[in-house]
Amino acid sequence: MTHTLPKLPYSPEALEPHISKKTIEYHYGKHHMTYVKKLNDLIPGTPFEESSLDEIVIKADGGVFNNGAQVWNHTFYWEGFSPNGGGEPEGKLKEAIEAKFGSFEKFKEEFTGAATTLFGSGWTWLVRNQDGKLEIVKTGNAGNPLRDGKTPLLTCDMWEHAFYLDYQNRKPEYLAAFWKIVDWNKVAGRL
Numbered sequence: 001m002t003h004t005l006p007k008l009p010y011s012p013e014a015l016e017p018h019i020s021k022k023t024i025e026y027h028y029g030k031h032h033m034t035y036v037k038k039l040n041d042l043i044p045g046t047p048f049e050e051s052s053l054d055e056i057v058i059k060a061d062g063g064v065f066n067n068g069a070q071v072w073n074h075t076f077y078w079e080g081f082s083p084n085g086g087g088e089p090e091g092k093l094k095e096a097i098e099a100k101f102g103s104f105e106k107f108k109e110e111f112t113g114a115a116t117t118l119f120g121s122g123w124t125w126l127v128r129n130q131d132g133k134l135e136i137v138k139t140g141n142a143g144n145p146l147r148d149g150k151t152p153l154l155t156c157d158m159w160e161h162a163f164y165l166d167y168q169n170r171k172p173e174y175l176a177a178f179w180k181i182v183d184w185n186k187v188a189g190r191l
């Protein structure tokens with residue numbers, strides 16, 4: 001089966017000024033697309049010719065895993081944003097965040113701290129663990145919490161290509177911008 005680059009759920013300039021059109025053109029149009037192309041190049045002759053992307057993320061290793069998980073992670077990242085995003089979660093998601101972290105503000109602080117201290121390239125996630133509780137986890141490189149049986153709810157790409165054009169080394173500014181575009185309805189739907 002051939003994997004494809006999913007359409008962005010908004011136009012390339014829709015997240016400005018938080019994420020620039022130029023970043024989207026490179027990050028989605030080149031990085032994300034290249035992971036899709038490489039995945040399709042690597043799959044023939046492996047046990048993953050008919051596998052879904054989820055199966056690849058959970059079971060593959062080496063280049064098939066690296067490119068497959070990067071496709072999955074980027075699609076999930078883009079889908080977590082909306083030009084009308086930001087604000088605060090409501091309902092069950094709000095309750096779950098308050099139960100685990102004390103308050104939405106404390107959750108944001110903890111997630112921001114995890115993201116800005118991640119060493120090297122990787123991802124910071126809000127997940128639901130096997131006990132149904134929320135957790136913040138970091139993964140290096142293409143890592144994905146599905147491999148540990150956890151359900152991803154929200155992710156922040158901490159590879160430099162995600163923020164360097166807009167914020168250079170100022171990771172806290174990238175995180176401040178990130179909170180202004182998170183689509184909490186989408187995150188709640190993943191819970």
Ligand code: MN
Pocket residue numbers: 027031074157159161162
């Ligand atoms: Mn990326």
